[in-house]
Amino acid sequence: MREICQNRDVRDLSTLPKSHLHLHFTGSLRPESLIDIAHDLGVRLPESLTDNQALRVPADQRGWFRFQRHYDAARAVVRSEASMRRIVRQAAEDDAAEGSRRLEIQVDPTSYAPFVGGITPALEIIVDEAKAASAATGVEVGVIVAASRIRHPLDARTLARLAAQYASDAPGGVVAFGLSNDERAGDTSDFAPAFRLARHAGLPGVPHGGELLGPDHVRQVVAHLKPRRLGHGVRTGEDPALLERLVADGIAFEVCPASNVSLGVYAGPSQVPLRTLIDAGAEIALGADDPLLFHSRLVDQYEIARRDHALSDAQIANLARSSIRASLASDTSKRTWLAEVDAWEASEQ
Known part of the structure; x- marks a missing residue:
């Protein structure tokens, strides 16, 4: 990287203040923590989860099945309050080490409910630890409750009602409602009632869309779910008119370059349409997913922006500002962090 950027500014990206808005609960696990938890349970993990190699799959149904199988194998060892708290605390610690000021972590409590007495205790554990981790690390942690496309839409309504009970702007509170899993599954319009329930409780929508499927799917997500942000959304770049409309409507994009490559959407990080989104004036928050x-954390996404998209430090700083503006933090916190980005940009390299 330094050889490529030898004639440009190369400030330390781990000290750049930023927000992390696209991180999944189990997917945030440290590999060594996964191994420790599995060992304590006597569970044998697939070798592909312990070989320190980034997952690479094609962008088709078979590829998604392989990805989901890996995710499910990791999720299957999260069977206790202690392991759930460990995930939240370490996610905040890892973000703190990478300069993140704000983490919005996404979770479907349904997956962990059988081990802790139900979906309400599961969410309470996560919210409680998010509050404690915020105080311990200095990273403001917000919780996004996310429904799954592969479950019945009525389950999404149940989760939306639950999320509404814990909605709060304070660190540790539920700050948004999402929809994840394979974009090709389910009918987007069927999830609209759940998103209406969430909006009525003051929770903006942050559904996935526009990664595995293209602009037509983005239109459906926008029409039916009325998102504040799009999880991914990169395929919007294939339709300039649609992109212009979303930018005008203030819909932000959670862009996860390493994830896009690992899931076969793009052959390499330079093909992710980051500059297309930037040039259109989009608000962008880079995320690790x-x-x-994928063996690629938050700072790695900024490294991709620098290395593969030739962004200067001034442009990198603008990405960080964009991530802060796109967050659901308070205006007071945002002003503080934006001033810190200014200081980073003005600092000596």
């Missing part, structure tokens, strides 16, 4: 599987 599932670092457990």
